[in-house]
Amino acid sequence: MPTGGGLVLDANKRSYPLVASEYKLFEEVGQGVSATVYRAHCVTFNEIVAIKSLDLEKCNSNLDDIRREAQTMSLINHQNVVKAYCSFVVGQNLWVVMPYMAGGSCLHIMKAAHPEGFDEPVIATVLKESLKALEYLHRHGHIHRDVKAGNILVDSNGSVKLGDFGVSACMFDTGDRQRSRNTFVGTPCWMAPEVMEQLHGYDFKADIWSFGITALELAHGHAPFSKYPPMKVLLMTLQNAPPGLDYERDKKFSKSFKEMIAMCLVKDPAKRPTAEKLLRHSFFKQARSFDYISRHILDGLPPLGERVKTLKIKDANRLAQKIQPYDEQEAQSQNEYKRGVSAWNFNIEDLKAQAALIQDDDEVLEPKPLKVAIDKDVEEVLPPQVTPVKDDTKDAALSPLSPLAQPALSHESSSERIQLPVTIHSIIAETTNDAGERVTRVRSGPLPNPVQQPKSANVARTGPPSGRKEPKHIGRFDVWDDHDVESPSWHGSPKESRKSEETRREREDKEQRKGDDRDRKEGREQRRPDERSERDEMRRVASATFGSERVLSSIRGLTMDDRDRDRDKDQRQGGRSGEDSGRMHRERSFNGPVSSNSERSSFDQKSTNGLATTSRQLSGGKEVSDDKVKAPAQKGPGVLQKGRFSVTSDDTDFEEPPHLSSRWTSNAQVSQHAPPLQHSSSLQHAPSLPHSPSLQHMSSLGGQTTQQSSQITAPIAAIIPQLQQILQHGQKQQDNIMHLIQSLSPQDIVSLHSVNSMSRFSRTSSANSAVEHSVEVSTDRERELLHQVSDLQSRMATLVDELQTVKLRNVQLERQLNAIYNKEEEERIRKEEAAKDDR
């Protein structure tokens, strides 16, 4: 039997090298939206590892978010969660070094040898191990957000771990961080209804929904609705009764399995069980040993690299032949999901809706599971209104690349159908992962930004392998074949086929966008340089921050509190009553201080003890104030709940940047629409860095002894979040000012100048008083406007300076902290070794 869900003490406790030259990349073993995963050899430890290479250029996220997630990932210490050994920047990529899971993902295994899914004991074992991982993550305040068979990894000995925690999720799902554009990613088939709606936010219960969908995926070999385009999946998830094991073909499954899935797939998140509770479900009693898994699903499988290669070739062939990449059986299964009514969620309205959907069968164009990213910052939230049901599925399915004007996503309340304020407008990027899934990102709301087609990954294939012992040059990397694995063929790779497919889509997308509103287009163009410089800045800071430094530990974000949540959401159909009502964990910001070793071990210790971690425990004995964990309804007047994000009143000032689409063509408009500048107020709000005693303390750090350095770890830790907060405020301010300035079109400025000269002329001519009067009015407005512009410019310059200073300080502080941390680590390791020697 697999061992229990406790913590695995990191037996190795060794520092993995932070330079690319210490690793040899072998073949590709996985591909996701933002990352490519390689099998690799860590030369230092003569150990096979997996390296996930994330293209920072492709990532719609800022470095803070990425780093935070990488840090969190490195803190993960549970036998069922794939841990990051270390991470560092290589060129424009972030490399995350992880344990290599030789069996690959359950999705890979199913695709290779179990296309119709696994047997129940295998499913019970795999799910139980994954659930232990979820229980651990939830207990520490994390939401995985991408639970699916593709992220359940199996090792050669049959052990199971949940992978893809953190980094890739944060690539697109980065909370309320301004520069991430609040883009939200998920794979629609696994996505919980509340995540799709983004009405009241979501919490860890979203993972339970995905877990239920994953259970169906493991039972059938594919997820429900997986052949439908994203819009349709969203619609069907919201409209239909939750899927379940309710059909003829599911007779082979036990009642407890069906019941367990039904418990997870309840639309009301409050009624879903917690991972902890679900673990006690009788279904998991059938879980077997690792050895059982190894014998039943791994035996006879070719090495992972080969499987991945075969899948890619298969996919490329299908693409080339334009064959639908799903078989008859899968299509049949999809239809059953589509038409079926779950026994636990029977609803007449739903039946009607499904009847309406049936006629669309032939309209499905996109056959593969798709991943969507919903750009929240452009989402227009409309008040819910009761409307007749309108099936927009057709539009969504027929024009996946076209902007959809406010599709009416219907959703049941108890007796009527309410239009939801979900606005999804266009698909903004598509790619195909290594399992042959087409992964698509869609944008919600109007299109104020350029459609961001991800640049092709830096890891571009540049030719055939030159020899078995020679590395292939893949972008900046040398990729090696080793003895075990055939060298991958780089010719006519699926990636290339995909590329041409992507190019076609890009073309279509471009044409589509041509028809877009001109104002909007101008707005997009105005933002491009800014976005480019943003990425450049990100890369610059990336090298400065990660450099060759070890990723620091951060545990403040791991604080977790239970809280009661006020749920005013309409009761949805199909819930099982009474479970878990309202006890919620809240997603934490991981934007925390760097932990000392003692904090780290306390974190581990608490987990080891299996105790629910309280805010007090994890904040180093300091009580976390209640308002930090209050439900939206309980928040003070200055706190808004935007989707799943809490926005303080200070932040709300930035919530509505001036709309680029509505160009200001008159001075009056400018003065009306220009948001009040928040420069001073928000800077006041931000902790005043230069006056911070802790910072002054820090600034004198340079010449201190190790002992002194370690003594000040606590004050340092207290500063980091402040620094980050200041950085965020600065960034927001800068962005806001940029928005304002960019909103002035060149024509505006030219017309201002011409009005200005006219006014000068008119002032010299006393003959025409009417003209003089009107021009004076213009002049006043003009002056006002010009004042604002110059004011903005000078403030921006000051802000940029301040920002640079703070960033610099931040980097310096982190370096110092790194040094302290490393010394402590070395000291600890030395002591441990000495103790071992003594023994």
Ligand SMILES: Nc1ncnc2c1ncn2[C@@H]1O[C@H](COP(=O)(O)OP(=O)(O)OP(=O)(O)O)[C@@H](O)[C@H]1O
């Ligand atoms: N440690 C590992 N060992 C072996 N294979 C791995 C490992 N980590 C990831 N993979 C493989 O690589 C694939 C892609 O990795 P991952 O899911 O982390 O990337 P991603 O960009 O986050 O993708 P997505 O968001 O689509 O899940 C996985 O589905 C899995 O098959």
